[in-house]
């Protein structure tokens with residue numbers, strides 16, 4: 335039987351109070367943040383715009399902290415099925431989504447109608463990337479063409495501190511040609527900590543000691559550009575939740 339690997343709560347707690355998920359593993363996330371909020375900012379031609387990284391016939395996409403997979407599937411359809419170019423029809427596109435919450439992954443797997451193109455696995459990125467490397471090897475690719483890291487940075491930062499955040503970004507940069515990043519702004523950290531306290535739970539382990547604070551997206555950009563060989567190439571504007579969608583490319 336699947337267990338919630340990092341959070342054991344009654345699911346009804348989360349439905350009544352979505353702020354109760356300490357890893358951002360909200361069971362009903364897409365009822366309050368539907369995929370369209372982000373997809374409307376991302377051009378359906380993105381994959382063609384990025385070009386192909388090599389001669390391989392397969393393009394691999396990675397969705398980090400994919401929750402129950404609704405955005406992963408909608409993103410795949412938006413980029414692959416809605417795009418009409420000949421080039422995109424020739425290349426096979428596969429997406430791998432992963433999340434530390436096994437129950438969310440089970441739901442994603444059950445609802446997945448495109449299992450030959452989209453797969454979901456349970457994985458805590460902080461514990462290592464071997465499974466991601468295995469997936470790359472299985473497909474004969476050296477990296478993911480595009481990695482989505484949407485609304486995940488804050489949860490890793492709050493639970494694993496500054497070093498956890500930097501480790502996340504470095505790990506993703508080491509296996510990705512492009513990263514689409516949506517970092518939660520600092521005001522979200524305060525709300526997340528406040529909600530946790532309201533529920534009578536102790537604060538996030540690292541909240542008070544974080545040195546990386548303020549403009550989180552800018553800190554992430556600095557780290558990716560200075561230490562990970564990436565460069566910011568585009569901003570798709572801000573979401574309805576006032577979060578920037580930033581696209582990075584390996585230099």
Ligand SMILES: C[S@@+](CC[C@H](N)C(=O)[O-])C[C@H]1O[C@@H](n2cnc3c(N)ncnc32)[C@H](O)[C@@H]1O
Nearest residue numbers: 357358359399401405433434458459484485489
């Ligand atoms: C707020 S949700 C965002 C879901 C999705 N990325 C989106 O933007 O629609 C954050 C997700 O990140 C996952 N997460 C948090 N820390 C993680 C980690 N260390 N490894 C894998 N997933 C993680 C949570 O379980 C949760 O499902």
